Amino acid sequence: MKNNIIILNIILLILIIVITIYYLSIYLKRNIKETFELNIPKYVISLKKRQERREHIIREFTDKNIKNWQFFDAYEPSAEDMKKYPGKKKGKIGVTTSHILVWEKCIELDKPIFIFEDDIYFDNYRNEDIKILMNNINLWDIAWFGHCYEESVEKTDKIIGNFYKSFKPKCRHAYLLTPKGAQILLDNINFDSNGDEQMGKLIYDNKIKSLSLYPTTIKQSWQMKNTKIFKSDSVVESFINYFK
Numbered sequence: 001m002k003n004n005i006i007i008l009n010i011i012l013l014i015l016i017i018v019i020t021i022y023y024l025s026i027y028l029k030r031n032i033k034e035t036f037e038l039n040i041p042k043y044v045i046s047l048k049k050r051q052e053r054r055e056h057i058i059r060e061f062t063d064k065n066i067k068n069w070q071f072f073d074a075y076e077p078s079a080e081d082m083k084k085y086p087g088k089k090k091g092k093i094g095v096t097t098s099h100i101l102v103w104e105k106c107i108e109l110d111k112p113i114f115i116f117e118d119d120i121y122f123d124n125y126r127n128e129d130i131k132i133l134m135n136n137i138n139l140w141d142i143a144w145f146g147h148c149y150e151e152s153v154e155k156t157d158k159i160i161g162n163f164y165k166s167f168k169p170k171c172r173h174a175y176l177l178t179p180k181g182a183q184i185l186l187d188n189i190n191f192d193s194n195g196d197e198q199m200g201k202l203i204y205d206n207k208i209k210s211l212s213l214y215p216t217t218i219k220q221s222w223q224m225k226n227t228k229i230f231k232s233d234s235v236v237e238s239f240i241n242y243f244k
Contacts, residue, residue, distance in 0.1 A: 040130065040176070041109060042069035045098045046118035047076060053118040064122050069114075072105070074098040085191055096195035099172065106182040112137070116218070117173040120146065125217040132161040133176060133211070141181030141209045142166075142199075146174035146218035159211055166210035168200035174218035184208045 044057050054071065061069055075097040077090055085093050099115065106113045112134070125145070133143050139159055148171035157165035172195065177185075184207065189198050203210040 039068045040112055040114055040134075042066070042114040042116065043072040043102050043105065044069060044116045044118055045074050045095075045102065046071050047074045050118065057116075057118050057120075060120065060122055064125060066122075066125075069116075071118075072098070072102055075101060088191060092194065093191060096189070096191060099195060100186065100189065103177065103182040103185050106177055107179050107186075110179050112176055112178045114176050115172075115174070117220075119221045120173050120218050121221060123217055123219050124215075129161060129163075129213060129217065130176070132163070136160050137178065139209065140211045141178050141184060142203075143176040143211045143213065144169050144174070144216075145176065145213050146216045146220070147171050147212065148173075148220060150212060162215075163211040163213055166203045166212040168204050169210075169212055170196055170200065171220065172196045172199065173220050174216075181208055 046054055046057065057071070075094050077085075077093050077097070082088070082090055082093065095117075102113070102115050129145070133140060140163075143163065144166060147169035150167055150169045159165055184202065185199065188202055188207065189195055192198075199208075202208045
């Protein structure tokens with residue numbers, strides 16, 4: 001009888017240990033994954049000389065307690081550089097080149113990165129949206145958290161969470177990018193036309209898997225009421241402001 005009780009206690013102890021290890025592994029896995037999700041490298045493309053914008057970005061990221069971000073010094077082409085691009089605007093060449101350089105950084109790191117421009121405001125930004133994407137990384141190569149316009153988005157094409165299949169998003173001030181997506185962009189984007197228009201065409205032609213968040217949670221300054229308006233080269237922005 002005594003031996004049976006001892007054996008029963010040993011079995012019970014083993015069961016408790018196994019159950020504890022199981023739930024501990026789940027807890028650790030979830031927390032490690034969450035730490036990774038919330039610490040995705042974030043790059044803000046910004047010219048060094050634009051201190052007002054940089055101060056604005058520091059306030060935005062600090063107020064929202066967003067970690068693991070840094071400025072990515074934007075490329076500013078010289079007069080000599082512009083000779084390679086006759087008829088092109090300096091700002092357009094600079095912006096496209098800057099995004100290309102960040103795409104190369106994504107491949108170098110071999111992990112998803114968040115790319116921002118320096119005229120953004122966070123509007124109901126949620127870490128939950130990032131978690132949803134990271135748990136379903138096979139569904140996307142690029143995910144837009146902000147854009148200034150998107151043609152004819154079919155709301156029936158909801159893929160996961162609040163993310164829909166992209167159609168042709170315009171502007172590129174806030175997007176999450178995988179290394180696979182970065183390589184696709186590097187292989188296809190050039191300086192023949194606006195970079196965001198070329199990205200939109202890749203999406204439209206189904207050459208890259210793209211999701212758009214609705215409603216958007218990261219906006220350019222001109223999309224927000226009662227905020228500081230930063231001058232931009234966005235054609236869409238200029239068109240909309242013309243009729244305001």
